[in-house]
Amino acid sequence: MTLEILGITVLGMFLFGYIIVASIDFGAGFFNAFSTVTGKQHILTKVIQRYLSPVWEVTNVFLVFFFVGIVGFFPKTAFYYGSTLLVPASIAIVLLAIRGSYYAFSTYGGLKHKRYTILYGLTGLFIPASLSIVLTISEGGFVRMEEARPVLDYWSLFTSPLSWSIVVLSLTAVLYISAVFLTWYAHKAKDGEATNLLRKYALIWAGPAIITAAGIIVEMRTHNPEHYKGLISLWWLFALSVIFFAGSVYFIWKRQAYGLAFWLMVGQFTSAFLAYGMSHYPYLMYPYLTIYDSFTNESMAIALVIAFVAGLGLLLPSLYLLLKLFLFNKEYVQGKRDDHA
Amino acid sequence: MGNEDSVLLSRILTELTLSFHIIYATIGVGIPLMIMIAQWVGIKKQDEHYILLARRWTRGFVISVAVGVVTGTAIGLQLSLLWPHFMELAGNVIALPLFMETFAFFFEAIFLGIYIYTWDRFENQKKHLLLLIPVAIGASFSAVFITIVNAFMNAPQGFDIVGGQLVNVSPIVAMFNPAMPTKVAHVLVTAYMTSAFVLASIGASRLLKGSDHLYHKKALFLTLKLGFVFSVASALIGDFSGKYLAEYQPEKLAAAEWHFETEEGAPLILFGVLDNGKVKYAIKVPYALSILARDLPKAEVIGLDQFPKDEVPPLYIHYLFDAMVTIGMVLTGLSLIYLLGTWLRWQFIFSKWFRWLLILGGPLSVLAIETGWWLDEVGRQPWILRGIMRTKEAATSSGQVDLMLLLFAGLYLILGIGSVVVLLRMFRKNTVEQELADRASLKAGEQV
Numbered sequence: 001m002t003l004e005i006l007g008i009t010v011l012g013m014f015l016f017g018y019i020i021v022a023s024i025d026f027g028a029g030f031f032n033a034f035s036t037v038t039g040k041q042h043i044l045t046k047v048i049q050r051y052l053s054p055v056w057e058v059t060n061v062f063l064v065f066f067f068v069g070i071v072g073f074f075p076k077t078a079f080y081y082g083s084t085l086l087v088p089a090s091i092a093i094v095l096l097a098i099r100g101s102y103y104a105f106s107t108y109g110g111l112k113h114k115r116y117t118i119l120y121g122l123t124g125l126f127i128p129a130s131l132s133i134v135l136t137i138s139e140g141g142f143v144r145m146e147e148a149r150p151v152l153d154y155w156s157l158f159t160s161p162l163s164w165s166i167v168v169l170s171l172t173a174v175l176y177i178s179a180v181f182l183t184w185y186a187h188k189a190k191d192g193e194a195t196n197l198l199r200k201y202a203l204i205w206a207g208p209a210i211i212t213a214a215g216i217i218v219e220m221r222t223h224n225p226e227h228y229k230g231l232i233s234l235w236w237l238f239a240l241s242v243i244f245f246a247g248s249v250y251f252i253w254k255r256q257a258y259g260l261a262f263w264l265m266v267g268q269f270t271s272a273f274l275a276y277g278m279s280h281y282p283y284l285m286y287p288y289l290t291i292y293d294s295f296t297n298e299s300m301a302i303a304l305v306i307a308f309v310a311g312l313g314l315l316l317p318s319l320y321l322l323l324k325l326f327l328f329n330k331e332y333v334q335g336k337r338d339d340h341a
Numbered sequence: 342m343g344n345e346d347s348v349l350l351s352r353i354l355t356e357l358t359l360s361f362h363i364i365y366a367t368i369g370v371g372i373p374l375m376i377m378i379a380q381w382v383g384i385k386k387q388d389e390h391y392i393l394l395a396r397r398w399t400r401g402f403v404i405s406v407a408v409g410v411v412t413g414t415a416i417g418l419q420l421s422l423l424w425p426h427f428m429e430l431a432g433n434v435i436a437l438p439l440f441m442e443t444f445a446f447f448f449e450a451i452f453l454g455i456y457i458y459t460w461d462r463f464e465n466q467k468k469h470l471l472l473l474i475p476v477a478i479g480a481s482f483s484a485v486f487i488t489i490v491n492a493f494m495n496a497p498q499g500f501d502i503v504g505g506q507l508v509n510v511s512p513i514v515a516m517f518n519p520a521m522p523t524k525v526a527h528v529l530v531t532a533y534m535t536s537a538f539v540l541a542s543i544g545a546s547r548l549l550k551g552s553d554h555l556y557h558k559k560a561l562f563l564t565l566k567l568g569f570v571f572s573v574a575s576a577l578i579g580d581f582s583g584k585y586l587a588e589y590q591p592e593k594l595a596a597a598e599w600h601f602e603t604e605e606g607a608p609l610i611l612f613g614v615l616d617n618g619k620v621k622y623a624i625k626v627p628y629a630l631s632i633l634a635r636d637l638p639k640a641e642v643i644g645l646d647q648f649p650k651d652e653v654p655p656l657y658i659h660y661l662f663d664a665m666v667t668i669g670m671v672l673t674g675l676s677l678i679y680l681l682g683t684w685l686r687w688q689f690i691f692s693k694w695f696r697w698l699l700i701l702g703g704p705l706s707v708l709a710i711e712t713g714w715w716l717d718e719v720g721r722q723p724w725i726l727r728g729i730m731r732t733k734e735a736a737t738s739s740g741q742v743d744l745m746l747l748l749f750a751g752l753y754l755i756l757g758i759g760s761v762v763v764l765l766r767m768f769r770k771n772t773v774e775q776e777l778a779d780r781a782s783l784k785a786g787e788q789v
Contacts, residue, residue, distance in 0.1 A: 057410060057450035064414055065443045071421055071428055072436030078428035082421035083737055090745045093418055094752050097411035101756055104407030105763045108400060296433050303437045303512040311444035318451045318475075325455055 003301045004291045007073035008277075010308055011066060016273050018062035020177060020266065025059050026124035027178020029099070031201060033121020036114055040197065047186045047194045049107070055322070060100060072304050076294035080285050084143055084152040085134065092130040099123045125171055132170040136163040138285050139224050150288065162219045169212040173269070176202065176209035180248065180265045184258035199252055206249050210242070213272060230279030237275035244268035348733045350742040351423040354749060356718075358416045360711055361753045365409035365760075367710050370484045370529070371536025372402045373449075373477040375567065380470045382563065390556045391563075392466060393776065395473075398540065399457060401764055406453065408760050413446075415749070423742065427725050427735035430507065434500050435493045437512040442486035449479025481529060488528045492520035495717075496589055497726050519589050523582040530574040531713065535706040537568035538672060542703030547773075549696040556773045561699070562683060568702070569676035576669055583633045590727065591643035593720035596654040597662040598630055599623075603644040607631045612663055615656055654720045661716040668709035672702055 028048045035044040071078045102120055137143060139162065143150045157163050179202035186194035217238075220228040231238075248264035251257045282290040295301065376395045383391030421428045452475040463469060493499075499515030500507045544561035547554075586594035594600070599610050599620055607630040613623025631640040645653055675698060682690035689695055725732045 055454060057406070057454060058447070060410055060414060061443065061447045061450055064417055064446065067418060067421070068436075068439050068443050071432045072440050075429050075432030075436070078421040078432055079425045082423075082425035082428060086422045086737060086745060087741050089418055089422055090748060093415045094748055097415060097752055097756065100411040101407045101759065104404055105759055108403045108763075108767070296436065297507070297510045299510050300433060300436055300512050304440055307437060307440055307444070311441070311447075314444065315447055315451075318448060322451050322455055325459065 003298065003305070004295045006305060007295065007301060008291050010305075011069050011073060012273075012277055014062055014066045014069060016270065018059075018066055019173075019273070020269070021055070021059045021062055023128070023174040023177035024181045025178075026128060027174050027176075028182060029124035030121040030175065031178065031182070031198070033118045035197075036117050036121075043193045043197055047189055047191055048182065058319075058322070060096070063096075069304075073296055073301065074284060074291065074294040075296055076289060077284055080143075080150050080289050080294075081134065081137070083150050084137060087152075088130050088133045092127055095123045095127045095130065099127065125174070128170040128174050129167045132166045133157070133163065136160070136166050138280065138283070139220070139227065143285065143288070145288070160223075162216075162223045165212060165215050165219050169209075169216055172205055172208040172212050176205040177265065177269070179205055180252065180262050183252065184262045187258045195258075199255070202252050203249070206245075206252075210245055227279055230281075231275065234275040234279055237271045237278075241268045241271040241275070244271065345733075347740070347742050348736040350746055351736045352732065354742060354746045355416075355419060355423055356715075357746070357753065358412065358419055358749060359714070359718075361757070362409065362412040362416055363710060363714055364707055365405045365412060366484075367532045367535050367707070368405045368539060369402070369409040370480050370532040371534075372398060372405070372540070373453075373473065373480045374533055375536055375540055375564070376402065377470065377473040377477045378567065379563065380466070380473055384466050384470060388559075389777075389780075390559050393556070393773070393780070394560055394563075396460065397768070397773070397776070400767060403453075403457065404760050404764055404767070408756050410450075412753070412756070415752075423737050424725065424735045425737055427730060430730060431493070431726065433507050434497070434510050434512065434515045435490050438486040438489040438493075438516050442483050442490075445479045445482035445486060447479075449476050449483065452476045452479065484528055484532060485525050488525045489516050489518075489521055491717075492524040493518050494725065495524070495721055495727055496520035497729055502729070520585065523578060523585045527575065527578045527582055530571050530578055531710060534568060534571035534575050534672070535710055537564045537571055538676075538706040539703040540564040541568055541676075542700045543768075545696045545699035545702075549693060549700065554773055556777070561679075565676045565679050565699075569673065569680055572669060572673040572676060576673060579666070579669065580633065584635070587633075587635060587642060590720075592645065592648050592652065593654060593658075593717075595643060595645045595648075596656055597658050597716060597720060599656065599659050600630060600642060600644045602646055603641065605631070605641045606639050607642040607644075609633060610659070613659075615659070651723060654722045658716050658720050661712040661719070664712040665709045665716060668705050668712075672706060672709075675699065675702060 032041070032044055032048050035041045099120060102116060106116065106120075136157065137152070143152055145151070179198050183195055183198040183202050186198050217228070217231055220231060244264045244267040248261045248268060251261040251264070282292060284291055284294060296304075376398050379391045379398065380395040383389070383393075383395065452472055456469065456472040456476060459469070459472070493515055496518040497515070498518050499512065500510045502508075541561055541564040544557045544564060547557045548561065583594065586597075599613075599615065600607060606627070609626040609630040610620060611624040611626065613620050615621075630642055631638055635642070679690055679695075679699065681687070721727055723731050723733070725735045
């Protein structure tokens with residue numbers, strides 16, 4: 001394995017980690033807001049708050065880790081993506097900032113109002129949409145070079161069916177991932193009512209999530225034939241993904257093994273993510289930037305890998321402690337403990 | 342919009358983001374240490390007041406962390422969005438400390454979550470103290486790593502440039518650059534100092550508002566004691582920083598001191614205004630600049646005459662320097678008087694006007710942080726990487742920076758107002774008296 005592949009694997013892991021934890025977070029905010037509008041808040045709010053409170057900060061770190069890491073391993077991405085993404089990334093930052101601080105203000109500072117809850121839920125949908133633009137741009141066709149500087153073509157971006165398909169995919173995936181996780185979590189909390197409601201949401205969003213994902217592959221055929229060819233050659237990974245998906249939906253439908261259903265869902269997205277990433281190889285931004293011409297010097301790469309391993313040595317036990325104390329602590333999950341003042 | 346505009350607007354937006362971020366970030370670095378100390382004192386003295394102090398500070402701290410995290414994310418991304426050429430170049434050399442900073446931040450985030458949500462889970466208070474140690478370490482280390490990045494921008498090293506390409510990169514040499522020791526030390530102790538004075542202002546304002554509770558007196562005494570220690574340390578390290586500048590970045594020192602001509606036995610200029618190149622109304626302390634720079638009254642100090650005109654930083658940084666140093670001196674004196682007054686039972690330290698001075702200490706120390714950073718950053722102009730890359734070569738070519746500036750200005754306004762409103766509400770609704778009574782009744786309930 002070359003250092004380039006190692007670097008992109010490390011970053012891919014963090015990006016995937018962010019996609020899963022952020023989806024749970026964004027979806028939870030949306031379902032919470034939706035339940036407020038439909039008068040079902042009493043069912044969901046407690047379960048959602050109990051999950052979100054101890055981990056809200058950690059979610060953000062995954063994102064920071066990814067964008068710091070990518071500039072570290074692939075400094076040229078700062079030039080290509082930094083120059084083109086000013087507007088979409090700034091909008092995402094502002095939404096993330098409002099969302100993160102509102103969460104703290106309301107949870108710890110008692111700033112509670114229905115209006116804010118709804119706004120909070122909506123930002124959870126706009127952020128994935130604005131972040132997914134990065135994926136669209138990486139496919140090529142939206143950036144042109146002017147005087148050796150990359151410029152984003154907003155018109156073709158906004159009129160492209162591909163970019164809208166990716167936005168829709170990000171939304172359905174967020175809602176599906178979140179609903180599956182929260183069903184499991186509510187079940188663990190022995191909250192039958194919340195489990196039923198979230199199970200319903202999971203089943204509702206399962207269809208759209210898989211259909212939009214398949215739609216992207218079709219879009220790719222005309223937009224980026226080279227990438228399409230790569231995707232098709234990895235058909236077995238997609239087949240695996242569909243099998244995981246079917247298994248996950250089956251267990252949710254049968255109201256059993258919600259934990260297994262969640263992990264199957266993670267497997268579904270892992271294999272699809274892997275297939276997408278591997279077929280995109282070696283491009284970071286098609287056709288200008290590959291992982292080879294943008295890679296940092298060898299000594300920095302080695303230093304980063306060492307720092308990464310040492311950091312994981314510190315992080316994994318801490319994350320384990322966090323999970324053990326909250327997510328996997330029966331009394332906490334069931335709301336029998338309320339240790340905070 | 343031409344590139345000139347983009348450069349200026351990018352500078353303004355970066356300055357705005359950083360100036361807003363460092364208010365919350367500085368407090369975020371210092372307060373965990375104060376919380377840890379309060380918890381420790383509480384355990385040692387078996388005094389419930391200090392434990393409660395730790396918890397109440399934590400509650401306010403969470404709000405400042407939230408704003409610090411989201412604005413930190415903003416500046417992290419803005420580095421690449423507004424300065425793509427800089428990150429492309431510097432990423433090759435300085436990615437390591439940036440990367441390590443996120444680890445420190447991750448570490449802090451995990452343990453802060455655990456600490457807050459396990460407040461009454463363990464019987465033994467020492468376990469809660471153990472949870473606070475990684476929070477304080479994580480907070481301080483993220484400051485260390487990010488300051489290393491900034492130090493590198495002032496004193497880049499650890500690579501060679503051959504034909505416009507960076508070669509022979511050594512990440513460790515880049516991290517341990519000459520600016521790093523003084524800079525990291527000064528940032529850390531001034532963060533602790535600022536946090537101590539900010540917390541002291543809260544205690545003083547409760548006492549002024551009529552609460553005569555022992556809790557506030559203990560809080561005020563503890564924070565001012567810490568404030569005094571850290572302000573003395575800040576002054577000492579500030580002096581080392583001056584010596585560093587004289588040696589490695591003489592143009593910054595010369596601009597900050599309005600030291601135009603290279604000379605031996607240079608005087609220090611305090612205050613004053615610059616009028617058509619002439620210094621007016623200033624206090625001149627003979628030989629003081631030579632002593633500051635080189636420890637010898639007769640030593641030679643390099644002046645601005647040694648630098649080409651387009652490499653001289655703006656001269657207004659002198660005012661920033663004066664403001665920072667003056668505030669530091671005033672706060673050292675104020676905390677010393679309070680401590681002496683408490684031991685020697687001087688009555689005036691209990692008076693209203695003295696408490697007002699203590700309340701002012703918090704905002705003043707924050708102002709000193711701001712002016713210090715402006716001095717440091719503007720003093721590096723026209724370079725973004727001193728001696729290697731000029732600021733104007735680093736900026737984005739995007740024409741939309743003006744809109745983004747408005748967008749972010751709106752965001753910071755909302756966050757600023759929001760955080761102040763929430764903090765005030767939090768502590769007005771739940772006074773110490775109330776909380777102590779609640780805890781007492783809870784305990785009594787458990788024993789029945």
